[in-house]
Amino acid sequence: MxxxxxxxxxxxxxxxxxxxxxxxxxxxxxxxxxxxxxxxxxxxxxxxxxxxxxxxxxxxxxxxxxxLSRSYRTSSVLFRHVDAAIADIVKQVGHTGYVSIRSGVEVIGLTDHRGSNALSVSPQLGRPLPVHSTATGRALLARMPDDAVRELFPHGWERQSATAPGSVDELLDRLSLVRRQGFAESYDEAVRGAGVVSTAVGTQDDEALAMCIAYPLATVSAEEVNAMKELMVTRTEEIAALVGDHTRQT
Missing domain, CATH: 1.10.10.10 (Winged helix-like DNA-binding domain superfamily/Winged helix DNA-binding domain)
Structure with missing residues (x-):
């Protein structure tokens, strides 16, 4: 090393x-x-x-x-677009949202926007989480070719939770679904009792960020979750058009 x-x-x-x-x-x-x-x-x-x-x-x-952290948040056009989008979505849905970036085999939260709902869910900002076992991580990994994803995990990993992928093959199956749907999701995974909907967007110079909404599973209906998914995908597509992102998740 x-x-x-x-x-x-x-x-x-x-x-x-x-x-x-x-x-x-x-x-x-x-x-x-x-x-x-x-x-x-x-x-x-x-x-x-x-x-x-x-x-x-x-x-x-x-x-x-x-x-350097402050400089990145100030200078990145992509970050400004994504952060503004998730802030607006949080105002509409009332649940906590955040922006994350991948660092190797971890995903790290850069900023969060607390929801207005009495029951809110948010991972601790800045705490590294395994990229394969989070919705935000999988949203970012879905932008990569499968071979590149495999190279990140030459020795696999121990399953993080009952709902997390337990192998590279299982992870790749989930990434295929993310690409078709345009979003990643998780249930009771990195944050117990929480559901997460996440999308990712990037630039031509390989900068990529994920945004997500975290919500309490016990109090949010399937209709609300579907509405959040549609809203997240729509806003992500708008940002992709603005920054020239040609990596498709569908």
């Missing part, structure tokens, strides 16, 4: 539930010797990728990383 890859793995260790890390914690998460981890964290600190928390020996993402 290169130093750059190791640094990326360190940054993936952070989440809304884990905003600070010590050398010992990081070494355990990465399965690396403490001496190696200590050198890596010091190098990332010197480069601005990390910063220390006060006088403690704890690390958190540095200003450089946070600045």
């Amino acid at each position: 290169t130093t750059l890859e190791s640094a990326a793995e360190v940054l993936r260790c952070f989440s809304p539930d884990r905003t600070e890390l010590t050398v010992t914690e990081t070494a355990a998460l990465l399965g690396l010797p403490k001496s190696t981890t200590s050198r890596l964290l010091r190098a990332m600190l010197a480069a601005g990728f990390l910063e220390t928390v006060g006088e403690s020996r704890r690390y958190r993402p540095g200003a450089l990383v946070l600045g």
Whole structure:
């Protein structure tokens, strides 16, 4: 693993539930010797990728990383279109929506819009989730050829939940359905008790984002879900026309 890859793995260790890390914690998460981890964290600190928390020996993402995140959200035309679309959909349906991006075999939420309904569902923003076992991840994977998807999972994975795909072949079957329907969906998968409807759109330079609506399974009718699917597909097609997305999901 290169130093750059190791640094990326360190940054993936952070989440809304884990905003600070010590050398010992990081070494355990990465399965690396403490001496190696200590050198890596010091190098990332010197480069601005990390910063220390006060006088403690704890690390958190540095200003450089946070600045790049803000810069992406500001500069990406695709992000602005998708974020505006999901914000508008949330106002119409009352359920929580968010925008996500794929990073390797994980999908990460970039922004969320809380719904107005009393019972709302939303994964924790920024928490990496397995791309194969989320509706947003499958919406993004459906844009890729099957061979490229297979290359992402040379060793398969352990089934994440009873409703998640358990093998690459099962995943590819679901991606085929996503391409025909124009959307991905999940039930009681990454978020227990939640249903999710997701679509993805991208640009000619391979930037791709997914947007989704998460809703409580116990209180939303099939008619409401179908209306959300139609709305999501329509708005995605509108964005695709604006950004010149020629990757079809149908």
